[in-house]
Amino acid sequence: MNGEFLTPIDAFTVIDLIFMSMLVVVGIAIVRLKDLxxxxxxxxxxxxxxxxxxxxxxxxxxxxxxxAVGAGISTVLMLGAxxxxxxxxxxxxxxxxxxxxxxxCATGAALLYATVDMPSFxxxxxxxxxxxxxxxxxxxxxxxxxxxxxxxxxxxxxGYDTFGETTVILTAGLGVVLILGLGGPAIKRKKTSAxxxxxxxxxxxxxxxxxxxxxxxxxxxxxxxxIIYGAYVQFHGDFGPGGGFQAGxxxxxxxxxxxxxxxxxxxKEAVPPSLVRLGAALGVLxxxxxxxxxxxxxxxxxxxxxxxxxxxxxxxxxxxMFVEIGVLVTVASVMLIIFYGFTSRQPDISDKDW
Amino acid sequence: xxxxIEFWQYxxxxxxxxxxxxxxxxxxxxxxxxxxxxxxLVGLGVFQTAVFQLYITMGKVTGGQPPxxxxxxxxxxxxxxxxxxxxxxxxxxxASHGEQAVxxxxxxxxxxxxxxxxxxxxxxxxxxxxxxxxxxVGVATLAVGLALVVRIRESYGTIxxxxxxxANYQHAKGALS
Numbered sequence: 001m002n003g004e005f006l007t008p009i010d011a012f013t014v015i016d017l018i019f020m021s022m023l024v025v026v027g028i029a030i031v032r033l034k035d036l037x038x039x040x041x042x043x044x045x046x047x048x049x050x051x052x053x054x055x056x057x058x059x060x061x062x063x064x065x066x067x068a069v070g071a072g073i074s075t076v077l078m079l080g081a082x083x084x085x086x087x088x089x090x091x092x093x094x095x096x097x098x099x100x101x102x103x104x105c106a107t108g109a110a111l112l113y114a115t116v117d118m119p120s121f122x123x124x125x126x127x128x129x130x131x132x133x134x135x136x137x138x139x140x141x142x143x144x145x146x147x148x149x150x151x152x153x154x155x156x157x158x159g160y161d162t163f164g165e166t167t168v169i170l171t172a173g174l175g176v177v178l179i180l181g182l183g184g185p186a187i188k189r190k191k192t193s194a195x196x197x198x199x200x201x202x203x204x205x206x207x208x209x210x211x212x213x214x215x216x217x218x219x220x221x222x223x224x225x226x227i228i229y230g231a232y233v234q235f236h237g238d239f240g241p242g243g244g245f246q247a248g249x250x251x252x253x254x255x256x257x258x259x260x261x262x263x264x265x266x267x268k269e270a271v272p273p274s275l276v277r278l279g280a281a282l283g284v285l286x287x288x289x290x291x292x293x294x295x296x297x298x299x300x301x302x303x304x305x306x307x308x309x310x311x312x313x314x315x316x317x318x319x320x321m322f323v324e325i326g327v328l329v330t331v332a333s334v335m336l337i338i339f340y341g342f343t344s345r346q347p348d349i350s351d352k353d354w
Numbered sequence: 355x356x357x358x359i360e361f362w363q364y365x366x367x368x369x370x371x372x373x374x375x376x377x378x379x380x381x382x383x384x385x386x387x388x389x390x391x392x393x394x395l396v397g398l399g400v401f402q403t404a405v406f407q408l409y410i411t412m413g414k415v416t417g418g419q420p421p422x423x424x425x426x427x428x429x430x431x432x433x434x435x436x437x438x439x440x441x442x443x444x445x446x447x448x449a450s451h452g453e454q455a456v457x458x459x460x461x462x463x464x465x466x467x468x469x470x471x472x473x474x475x476x477x478x479x480x481x482x483x484x485x486x487x488x489x490x491v492g493v494a495t496l497a498v499g500l501a502l503v504v505r506i507r508e509s510y511g512t513i514x515x516x517x518x519x520x521a522n523y524q525h526a527k528g529a530l531s
Contacts, residue, residue, distance in 0.1 A: 120367030122416030
């Protein structure tokens with residue numbers, strides 16, 4: 001069936017092998033460690049290595065997202081959760097170890113048996129590659145005029161799907177708010193932070209300045225660049241790797257970086273929680289609004305062709321751009337809502353904790 | 355002899371899947387074996403990433419490029435205009451009432467020439483789209499999980515499963531007596 005295609009053994013396969021070995025080593029290290037700090041940092045390393053692997057597998061957009069999420073936001077969230085809970089995991093009991101091992105071996109064997117039917121790695125004529133994926137590649141150029149097929153499929157062909165996912169992200173943000181709270185009223189916090197900053201100006205500079213000077217100087221230079229880069233990723237997402245999801249994560253991580261180095265109060269003054277709450281809902285509104293405008297113009301929901309009847313592909317570009325802005329606003333805001341929610345439980349990660 | 359070569363070829367073609375399954379099982383093992391809720395979520399993350407890797411592996415085409423079309427944009431402005439002008443009503447109608455037209459024309463490529471788009475070989479973009487959004491949804495759900503863990507710690511003073519069960523048991527016993 002797929003027997004005709006033989007995966008070649010070349011430099012690419014060797015690189016592939018190196019990345020996979022690194023992932024397995026990191027995975028096993030995570031299993032064996034009990035220090036949660038090390039576990040969390042290794043999970044960041046795991047994500048970064050798999051992002052590199054995604055680049056070698058041609059999935060540049062995915063690699064982008066995985067690097068921003070895995071090495072950035074999810075590591076920060078896990079560190080925050082770890083600071084609020086425990087530093088050490090209890091050792092695994094032998095009985096539990098054996099039960100887990102039996103379950104894992106049985107499941108693994110079943111899955112390995114299932115891979116016998118899978119197409120050979122890299123087969124251009126395999127079922128997933130020769131059918132609908134190829135169709136998207138052929139249609140995207142003439143129909144949307146957007147070179148990055150991933151952006152076009154994400155925002156246009158599978159626009160409903162992405163709308164659903166954006167809503168899921170908003171819902172997850174709301175879930176965190178319901179569990180952990182909104183991070184305190186913004187006005188109150190502003191007052192206290194200003195008062196605290198005045199009162200503790202000398203102390204704070206002593207604590208933070210002592211060994212964070214390099215971090216503060218470097219981050220002060222880096223944060224604007226990161227945000228500009230996020231904007232580039234957003235608006236160049238039609239032509240190269242990028243888009244609303246990646247840009248939202250990059251911008252959110254720039255603000256989180258600011259909060260980590262200059263303190264949560266400074267970050268809340270720069271980006272108030274009320275603004276972030278508004279943004280989370282506004283993004284979904286922009287996305288849905290583009291769909292409703294299409295309806296009002298006489299088209300179908302999220303049918304961007306109608307935006308420019310004489311040049312349907314221009315309408316597509318316009319629709320994709322606005323939808324991606326909606327995604328950007330929601331993703332960046334929800335990431336900050338989540339971050340503010342976690343930090344509200346512990347006012348500041350003080351130096352003593354490290 | 356030939357079966358040995360066939361097995362070797364099979365192994366090279368399926369090596370990625372085997373490693374992905376090993377990683378997936380590593381994640382599953384962490385989820386089952388550890389009682390620590392934060393470590394469980396890390397295990398879940400490893401499992402999740404393995405699923406992503408499975409999808410991306412399937413979309414890779416040997417010798418392919420990342421799915422960013424060559425020479426679309428410089429010609430797009432002119433081409434789109436000419437496309438509409440040339441095919442006039444037909445193209446606009448096909449684009450706006452796409453559903454039926456799509457059904458009629460999607461076919462399975464059978465030769466290498468049919469896989470090329472504008473003479474260039476690209477990797478499959480569809481798994482990339484699915485996984486890209488899944489990663490972001492994944493971090494949002496991870497955050498909900500971590501928030502629950504934080505609240506559990508605040509209520510119970512522990513995040514080890516055994517101790518949580520013991521506390522629940524003691525609480526139920528107290529409520530009964």
